[in-house]
Amino acid sequence: MPVAVLCVLLGLLALLAYGLASNDPDRSVDEALQRGERAQAPGLELPRLGGGGNAALADYRGQVVVLNFWASWCKPCKEESPLLERWHQRMADRGGTVLGVDMLDVTGDAQEFIADYRLTYPMLKDRDGDGLEAFGVVQYPETFVIDRQGRIAAVQRGPVDEEFMQSRVEPLL
Amino acid sequence: MRRLALGLVALALVPVAAAARDCPQTSLGDIEDEVMCPVCGTPLGLASEAPQANQERAYIQRLVDSCKSKDEIKRALVAEFGENVLALPGDEGDDDLGDVLVYLIPALGILLAAAGIAFALVRWRRPGGRRGGPPPVSADGARLDDDMERYDL
Numbered sequence: 001m002p003v004a005v006l007c008v009l010l011g012l013l014a015l016l017a018y019g020l021a022s023n024d025p026d027r028s029v030d031e032a033l034q035r036g037e038r039a040q041a042p043g044l045e046l047p048r049l050g051g052g053g054n055a056a057l058a059d060y061r062g063q064v065v066v067l068n069f070w071a072s073w074c075k076p077c078k079e080e081s082p083l084l085e086r087w088h089q090r091m092a093d094r095g096g097t098v099l100g101v102d103m104l105d106v107t108g109d110a111q112e113f114i115a116d117y118r119l120t121y122p123m124l125k126d127r128d129g130d131g132l133e134a135f136g137v138v139q140y141p142e143t144f145v146i147d148r149q150g151r152i153a154a155v156q157r158g159p160v161d162e163e164f165m166q167s168r169v170e171p172l173l
Numbered sequence: 174m175r176r177l178a179l180g181l182v183a184l185a186l187v188p189v190a191a192a193a194r195d196c197p198q199t200s201l202g203d204i205e206d207e208v209m210c211p212v213c214g215t216p217l218g219l220a221s222e223a224p225q226a227n228q229e230r231a232y233i234q235r236l237v238d239s240c241k242s243k244d245e246i247k248r249a250l251v252a253e254f255g256e257n258v259l260a261l262p263g264d265e266g267d268d269d270l271g272d273v274l275v276y277l278i279p280a281l282g283i284l285l286a287a288a289g290i291a292f293a294l295v296r297w298r299r300p301g302g303r304r305g306g307p308p309p310v311s312a313d314g315a316r317l318d319d320d321m322e323r324y325d326l
Binding site: 103107 | 211212224225228232252255256257274278281282285289
């Protein structure tokens with residue numbers, strides 16, 4: 001009897017350990033950057049926010065992409081949005097773009113946010129959190145700088161600032 | 174003529190009254206225990222004051238106010254957040270293993286607890302199961318007895 005109870009308890013513990021381990025975010029991008037390497041950006045294809053079919057990260061190959069994961073309810077996202085819009089304008093004729101990914105958000109609220117901050121850069125909608133998993137996103141906002149070869153050149157887990165954009169994006173343009 | 178006009182007005186008001194009776198068809202409280210807060214990873218009802226949870230509640234409330242049924246609201250939530258927003262096992266979604274485990278694990282827990290209690294009871298009732306003699310009278314017990322005798326009226 002005690003052996004059976006022990007076996008079931010061990011089984012439950014193993015299940016708990018599996019659940020905890022499988023929830024760990026993917027940090028391979030950060031590890032590659034720490035080694036001075038640029039990992040290939042994961043494939044990402046999502047619907048355009050508000051309709052108009054899908055768009056893929058691969059569509060932007062050859063450009064510098066500032067891939068920004070955000071949501072309308074996220075306060076730091078509001079603070080960094082004007083900066084991202086300025087940089088989008090600045091990069092537009094130099095082969096660069098900001099690409100927004102609205103994560104797990106209400107579409108109407110997201111569109112209101114875009115209108116409020118007059119954001120003109122392309123936006124995708126990550127309805128199921130696929131992009132979050134692919135890029136190991138765990139907080140809002142997070143930004144990945146992707147070079148012209150489709151490799152991740154920098155990552156910012158938290159809001160970006162002018163210093164980050166100057167030091168990580170400008171050299172790629 | 175006047176009666177006819179009154180009758181027509183009454184007839185016209187019947188669907189309005191029926192619609193008013195049926196609306197709202199559900200409530201935020203009724204739904205928030207059956208859906209997830211996808212960012213928090215918990216049922217919405219447990220997600221307290223997280224901003225994403227508050228946004229989801231506001232969205233549900235807008236749908237409730239616009240007289241959507243519970244099923245319609247759940248479908249709208251799936252359209253916004255994907256099928257993982259549904260908290261009830263067996264709701265839409267393809268996590269069959271998860272649907273089974275969510276029932277299996279609590280059942281196993283109950284079985285284990287029942288087995289543990291039964292095991293303890295059998296050992297306790299078995300002759301010699303209770304080791305040692307009657308519990309010693311503690312100092313507190315003796316003092317209490319003395320006090321009771323002293324103040325016995």
